[in-house]
Amino acid sequence: MLVQSALTIAGSxxxxxxxxxxxxxxxxxxxxxxxxxxxxITAQNxxxxxxxxxxxxxxxxxxxxxxxxxxxxxxxxxxxxxxNEIITTISDLLEKSKIPIVLDxxxxxxxxxxxxxxxxxSDFKRKLVPICDVVTPNIHExxxxxxxxxxxxxxxxxxxxxxxxxxxxxxVVKGGxxxxxxxxxxxxxxxxxxxxxxxxxxxxxxVETHGSGCNFSAAVTAFMAMKIPVVKACLLxxxxxxxxxxxxxxxxxxxxxxxxxSTMYEESCRYKVIEELARAVDxxxxxxxxxxxxxxxxxxxxxAIPNAKSIEDVAGVNGRIVKAGDRSVPTxxxxxxxSRHVASSILEYMKTNQQxxxxxxIKNDKRVLxxxxxxxxxxxxxxxxxxxxxxxxxxxxxxxxxxxxxxxxPDADIISHSGDVGKxxxxxxxxxxxxxxxxxxxxxxxxxxFE
Numbered sequence: 001m002l003v004q005s006a007l008t009i010a011g012s013x014x015x016x017x018x019x020x021x022x023x024x025x026x027x028x029x030x031x032x033x034x035x036x037x038x039x040x041i042t043a044q045n046x047x048x049x050x051x052x053x054x055x056x057x058x059x060x061x062x063x064x065x066x067x068x069x070x071x072x073x074x075x076x077x078x079x080x081x082x083x084n085e086i087i088t089t090i091s092d093l094l095e096k097s098k099i100p101i102v103l104d105x106x107x108x109x110x111x112x113x114x115x116x117x118x119x120x121x122s123d124f125k126r127k128l129v130p131i132c133d134v135v136t137p138n139i140h141e142x143x144x145x146x147x148x149x150x151x152x153x154x155x156x157x158x159x160x161x162x163x164x165x166x167x168x169x170x171x172v173v174k175g176g177x178x179x180x181x182x183x184x185x186x187x188x189x190x191x192x193x194x195x196x197x198x199x200x201x202x203x204x205x206x207v208e209t210h211g212s213g214c215n216f217s218a219a220v221t222a223f224m225a226m227k228i229p230v231v232k233a234c235l236l237x238x239x240x241x242x243x244x245x246x247x248x249x250x251x252x253x254x255x256x257x258x259x260x261x262s263t264m265y266e267e268s269c270r271y272k273v274i275e276e277l278a279r280a281v282d283x284x285x286x287x288x289x290x291x292x293x294x295x296x297x298x299x300x301x302x303x304a305i306p307n308a309k310s311i312e313d314v315a316g317v318n319g320r321i322v323k324a325g326d327r328s329v330p331t332x333x334x335x336x337x338x339s340r341h342v343a344s345s346i347l348e349y350m351k352t353n354q355q356x357x358x359x360x361x362i363k364n365d366k367r368v369l370x371x372x373x374x375x376x377x378x379x380x381x382x383x384x385x386x387x388x389x390x391x392x393x394x395x396x397x398x399x400x401x402x403x404x405x406x407x408x409x410p411d412a413d414i415i416s417h418s419g420d421v422g423k424x425x426x427x428x429x430x431x432x433x434x435x436x437x438x439x440x441x442x443x444x445x446x447x448x449x450f451e
Contacts, residue, residue: 010079130167
């Protein structure tokens, strides 16, 4: 199997949010094997950088030579370089390289610390910018590199052209720090032929994040390692980082940290959800007398991924679990987005408790409800009291009812309603996992609970 590889030359961030650590996460999430050259060791967290220890030119040189002498590298990223000794070493080794190079001009950290000594900015521009295929400054870095104060969109383009004249083939000016308005982020790409591409994304309600610049440049590097053309690589990286910012995590007392492996985590969760739910369905249909609990509208059991936001994040039986004689049978396989009503109930419950991610609907008659009341914490709502404005909106009834029940009993294991005109009475069993839901069904059907 041919593996595409990239090399990141950058500083180490002890908080894991930026630098080498962020690059490894990003490249790995995108399927690229990442090799590393560490230029400096930082002691930092989400609030500040406490200390910087730049490594010697000799060990940086040996790291680069060691990797390049043995491993086929498809793209290189350069991040934190800190001083002239490091700048010169990297420039001397890579100025004749044919490998695509992405330069992230890291001048200061998101927490404010200086990561490139001010007196070496001119050396940075003279020695590193000309050897790179892509330079990815944010607004503040672009101003430093160009000497132009950015006040409007035209200034961004002037800045990109000025940086290109320093020798960079392609320039991406990231607009996260540019306050053109409070609703839009503008990223500007200038390609080697002088053509501009402007990308607009909605501004998220996040003041500052740690690692977004590293994630973006590492993603561009990863896509270029895949032989994707520069502009398209930048567009793909833009989309990827937008998602990582949307899934930002708060790990410390300072600014939030980007989550570049959120897509990997979500895919892993989706696989686990399908596997666990399939096992639960097999157990459910094997329970003696479970068919007696299936309502006229049939049953479905669902399981949501963590932090589920929509029905597409909730898996269920595609179709339903139906009654066939004295047996229960799933009509099809497990699929995300397969259930609307039961999925709506779990999405509403997760607004109160993110740990509760599975649900099953069963019929509601007095005997079954009495058993549930005896065994579990039961919440209830009257569907006949549903406001007209809710009834008129398709799919809102279940969410409204679960919300009403949880407002009275926030720890309910079971939520029931007694139906309405044309609406069958129903019980919904909730649990942290489908296995927990199945175990509750077994308790309900246990003969001793009928006494």
